Amino acid sequence: MDLAKILETSEMVLVAIGEEFQDSSLDIYNNKDDRNIFEEYTRLEHLKKREEDRVDQAYSRLNSLLKNKDYFLVTMCCDDKIYDAGFEKNRIVAPCGSYHSLQCEDVCTNEIYPTENFKKDIDEGKEPLCPHCRKRLVINRIGVPRYSEEGYLKQWEVYTGWLQGSLNKKICILELGVGLDHPSVIRWPAEKIAYFNQKATLIRVHSFLYQIPEELKERGYSIQEDPVIFLTNQIV
Numbered sequence: 001m002d003l004a005k006i007l008e009t010s011e012m013v014l015v016a017i018g019e020e021f022q023d024s025s026l027d028i029y030n031n032k033d034d035r036n037i038f039e040e041y042t043r044l045e046h047l048k049k050r051e052e053d054r055v056d057q058a059y060s061r062l063n064s065l066l067k068n069k070d071y072f073l074v075t076m077c078c079d080d081k082i083y084d085a086g087f088e089k090n091r092i093v094a095p096c097g098s099y100h101s102l103q104c105e106d107v108c109t110n111e112i113y114p115t116e117n118f119k120k121d122i123d124e125g126k127e128p129l130c131p132h133c134r135k136r137l138v139i140n141r142i143g144v145p146r147y148s149e150e151g152y153l154k155q156w157e158v159y160t161g162w163l164q165g166s167l168n169k170k171i172c173i174l175e176l177g178v179g180l181d182h183p184s185v186i187r188w189p190a191e192k193i194a195y196f197n198q199k200a201t202l203i204r205v206h207s208f209l210y211q212i213p214e215e216l217k218e219r220g221y222s223i224q225e226d227p228v229i230f231l232t233n234q235i236v
C-alpha cells in the first residue's frame with residue numbers, strides 16, 4: 001500500500017488518531033475515578049516540559065503528508081500534543097477533552113476554564129473550585145464521572161459540516177491506533193462512511209485491533225503495525 005499515492009489521489013482526508021498516540025504518562029483509562037487535581041496537574045506539567053518524542057515525530061510526518069490537502073483530524077487523545085505539530089487548528093477536534101481545561105465536577109454550568117488560570121491555587125496546595133457553586137474543578141476529559149462535552153462541541157459541528165461535504169467525494173479515512181474504548185466516536189462512523197461512500201478508502205492501522213469488516217475489504221486496508229512507527233516510516 002502506497003499511502004502517499006492514495007492521499008495524492010484523494011479529494012478529502014479524514015484522519016482518526018487513537019489511544020495508541022496518547023501520552024503514556026496520562027494513563028487515563030487506568031484512572032477513571034482519579035480526580036486528584038494535584039496528580040493531574042503534575043501530569044500536565046510533565047507534558048509541557050517533554051522533549052520531542054516519537055509521537056511528535058510521527059505527527060510531523062503526518063503534517064507533511066497532509067500538506068495542501070483538505071483534511072480533518074479527530075483525536076481520541078486528550079494530551080493536546082497534536083496542537084503543537086503544525087496542523088491547522090480549525091481542522092482538529094478532540095472529543096475526549098483536554099488536560100489544559102477544567103470543568104465543574106457537577107457541571108453546574110457548561111463553562112470550561114483554562115487549567116493554567118488555577119496554577120497559583122494548585123501550587124499552594126489549594127483545590128481549584130468552581131466559581132459558581134464552589135464544588136471542585138476537574139480536568140475536562142473523558143473518564144471523569146460527569147464529563148462536560150462543552151469543550152469540543154463547537155468544533156464538532158465544524159467537523160460534521162466538513163464531513164457532510166464528503167458525499168460522493170473521494171475520501172481517504174486514515175485510522176491510526178483507534179481502539180474499542182469509545183467506538184461510537186470515530187471507529188464505527190469511519191466504517192459507516194466507507195460503507196456508504198463507494199469512492200471512500202479506509203486504511204486502518206493498529207497494533208492489534210487492525211481488522212476491518214468483510215464488506216469493506218475491497219476498498220479497505222488492514223495493517224497490523226504500531227501506528228506511530230507506521231507514520232514515521234512513511235516517505236514524504
Ligand SMILES: [Zn+2]
Nearest residue numbers: 104108130133
Ligand atoms: Zn459548579
